[in-house]
């Protein structure tokens with residue numbers, strides 16, 4: 001390792017992948033704001049590196065979400081997280097992943113949380129339908145977004161009544177952020193029904 005570090009202080013190759021590993025590591029850490037002086041190597045604080053990596057990852061995500069057309073990222077950062085996503089949350093496994101173990105129950109909830117769902121908002125991406133034309137095939141009352149499926153589509157009015165515990169305590173106006181804060185097992189049971197209805201051709 002000492003030899004590698006000594007090599008790394010020599011002028012680097014112009015192609016990063018051909019630089020010595022220590023030089024690549026130092027460059028990667030520098031990009032995240034952690035300085036690694038290869039001339040005077042010191043132990044790196046693991047917590048500082050983890051913190052810098054998380055902050056960097058969060059900034060990448062936030063920057064990407066502000067770009068035009070990044071509607072799925074905006075759904076996740078602004079809708080599901082309500083703008084509260086921070087570096088610590090990024091490194092924390094979502095509670096529903098531990099609570100809802102069965103894949104078939106977990107998938108519809110994950111799909112609605114991530115925006116990669118079965119509705120026209122998502123399927124319209126596949127055939128490049130303009131976003132404003134990805135209307136709900138059940139009611140035609142708007143773009144079939146996650147918000148539409150959960151709160152607005154009349155097709156699921158009786159379902160909302162059946163799961164009134166998920167709706168009656170939500171503050172007005174209803175937000176996806178508040179909705180997804182509720183007990184994961186109950187959310188999974190609710191989310192599975194619209195997904196199953198579409199899968200079954202209803």
Ligand SMILES: [Zn+2]
Pocket residue numbers: 136137138139140141142148152153154155
């Ligand atoms: Zn609808």
